Amino acid sequence: MTLVVQPGISPAVSVGADAAALAAGEASLRVYELAGDVLSLGRYHLLPSAPSGTRVLLHRRHSGGRATAFGDGFIGLALTLPHRSALVSAEPLALAPAQVMNRCVRGILEALKAAGVAAFYPGRDFITVDRRPIGLVSFEVGPTGALLFEAILANRRDFGLLPALLDEVDREGIVAAEMLAAEDTTSLARLGRALSLDDVATLVRCGYEQGFGLSFDVAPAPAPAPVDEGRWLEQRSVRPHLDRRGTTRTQLGHLEARFALDGAQIAELMLAGDFIANSPAIEALERELSGCVARSPAIDEVVQRVFAQPENFVLGIGPLETIGETILRGVPT
Incomplete structure (x- = not known):
């Protein structure tokens, strides 16, 4: 299984990397940072009509789920597997869809535990500490059956940044997002456990090795699949004829x-x-x-x-x- 670490990349490069991994359908783990202030949309969100010149970048994940803050101060993880049950079985449909994230998140929980953070996965799409979100998780299964499990960890900033990002790029309120106040969220920094990208990669690698008996080979980032970023973002956008x-x-x-x-x-x-x-x-x-x-x-x-x-x-x-x-x-x- 390959491990790729990517600091400071663009949303387009990240989307292309995941597209290539899904197409290959091979086991890999990518740990990365997006540069700048980023609003991360789920696959099925409508695209906001961001004003020209905004500093906030838009990112559309391959997986669904909530809109969230991303970019500087956050760390992304992308686990690709041949099928949705590959962590526990050779049978692709051994896990029910509702069980998939429960299994995939365990390597991250072990990593946070090793970092001295008592994190919990209560179900649905958040990783929490004392009931405050510190991570967001989701997944996609593509046409070939390959799995992409995605996670975003709040490292030096927290998900309470979301309202400010939406204020800048979604003044029309197209994205109906749940607003989390800073006091209702947390981060590794606020817990006194801020980590470098390499530290997170090492801890998550060990979490999956110990939890599932996997072994990793560190590899350079493969060439991302070519992605028309504008078309990818606009796949879900307001269409006036849908009245x-x-x-x-x-x-x-x-x-x-x-x-x-x-x-x-x-x-x-x-x-x-x-x-x-x-x-x-x-x-x-x-x-x-x-x-x-x-x-x-x-x-x-x-x-x-x-x-x-x-x-x-x-x-x-x-x-x-x-x-x-x-x-x-x-x-x-």
């Missing part, structure tokens, strides 16, 4: 459905928000809902059919019926 909108408050934040109607049918639909899902499932769901009658039984039948496939999942929204309920909130009565 119907429904929203639901969920476990991780919000689920939003933007769509257009053609009579009684959904002509086109885009889901957005804070959920975690494998991207092929969301692509299939949006495609199959286009042309569907905008009524509960028909929508629910499509949703159930897509997620009946064992490789597909969506986390952080509660029951699958939430998707249909969200869409119907945007249908005129």
Whole structure:
């Protein structure tokens, strides 16, 4: 298994590195820092209309989940594996989707323990210390079945930075994010345990070696896959012709459905928000809902059919019926 350490890279380089790792489907761990002030969007967030000249960089992860602060003062981790269960089994579907992060996060928890930090994973998408978030986790499973587990650790700054970043790049409030005050978050520095990038890489490496019997070879960063950064960021953006909108408050934040109607049918639909899902499932769901009658039984039948496939999942929204309920909130009565 390879270990790559990358200080001070750009969001585009990071996204390209993860794209290359997912395409290769080989076991690797990348520990890195993004330079500058960065707003990290989940895969399914709508792109804010940032004013020109802003100092804040935008980053869209391959995985879903919440929008969060990133960049200087934070450390990113990207664990790529051949499939979602590879840490514990040769059978790709041995772990249920809800179990994946519980296993993948254990190497990080061991690393923090070794650094003198009593961190806990309570489920969902946060790593906490005394109930205050110190890390954010999420994951993607690509079309080939390869897993990308992503984590962001608050090292010298904390997630309380998010409101300031959003104030600068999202003045229209397009990204519906949960605001965490500084006193409700923490960081390694605030705990007196700030670490260098190399220290984090060493500790996390040892955590996965001890927890799962892995072995690592330090390697130079491979060439990232070419990424059209503008197109990658704009894959989820406001589309004026999708003039119907429904929203639901969920476990991780919000689920939003933007769509257009053609009579009684959904002509086109885009889901957005804070959920975690494998991207092929969301692509299939949006495609199959286009042309569907905008009524509960028909929508629910499509949703159930897509997620009946064992490789597909969506986390952080509660029951699958939430998707249909969200869409119907945007249908005129």
